[in-house]
Amino acid sequence: MFPLIQRCCFYTSFRLQKLTGPRLLLCAKDKTTWSALGLRLRRDVCPLLRPPSLRAVYATQLQALHTSLPASKKKKPPESEAESQESKESLKDAPKPALYLSLGGLFPFVMAPLAMATQGSYYPEVAFAQVMYGAVTASFLGGMRWGFALPEGSPAKPDWLNLANGIVPPVLAWQALLFKDATLGAVMLVMALGIALHYDIALLPPYPRWFRRLRVWGTVVMVLSLLATAALKLILEEQRLEGRNNWQNTN
Incomplete structure (x- = not known):
């Protein structure tokens, strides 16, 4: 040839x-x-x-020249569907009932210190009602872990780690109700809410991304409200004692 x-x-x-x-x-x-x-x-x-x-x-x-041109124009591989879905999920993508009910559930926490600050006096009954509502909320968060782990196909298995840690927040909430002083009960509830958040975010198999963000923001509001009630007790009672002492001195 x-x-x-x-x-x-x-x-x-x-x-x-x-x-x-x-x-x-x-x-x-x-x-x-x-x-x-x-x-x-x-x-x-x-x-x-x-x-x-x-x-x-x-x-x-020539063949290398022709083959190098398309190689230089290669596009980046598209992201996987799971990564793109996870990046899109945020607090705005939460289901409306879950979002609105969670925001409504924070209303009693915020109203207790706000009412006492507006009136300028500390009410032990209001503080105790806030602690009771916080204990119910902590118990609900612990029971929710059971509901998340029991269905088939859930990323959280119904093992000792998930189910036992779901009982810890209710036990701490029950302990908070045993204190006669609402300030000590509020501190115990802060511990219970912080432990529950640590379990749900860092330790145990997590919830969906939008619910984890909702848990973080909800826990922040609850903890700040309980600490605000404890701080108002110290400030308002101190002011009341100073006013009583001044009234006795003037008389």
Whole structure:
């Protein structure tokens, strides 16, 4: 096959030289025409006279050039559906009933210190009602872990770790109700809520992303409300004692 190709290339180049020879002799006086025909002859004939090794090298270079261009335009692989779904999930993507009911459940926590701050006096009954509501909420968060672990296909298995840690917040909430002082009960509830949040976010198999964010913000509001009630007790009772002492001194 190769001798046949070489013979064809040789005969073709010889034929081209035979055909263009008289024309080149006739146009020898015209340098412009001579140079143009010479360039055309070099462009048409020289590739045929090159050895096969050089032609193979040029072919590989052209192939590498053509293959490198699409490689440089490669697009980044798309993100997996799980990663894109997880990145899109936020507090705004939470179901409306879960979002509104959770925000409504924070209302009693916020109203207790707000009412006492507005009235300018500390009410032990209001503080104790807040502690009772906090104990119910902590017990609900512990029982929710059982509801999350028991269904089939859940990422949380019904093992000792999940079910036993779901009982810890209710036990601490019950202990908070045993204190006569609502301030100590509020501190115990802060511990119970913090432990429950640590279990749900860092230790145990987590809830959906939107619910984890809802848990974080809800726990922050509950803890701040309980601490605000404890701080109001210290401040308002101190002011009341100072006012009583001043009244006794004036009388």
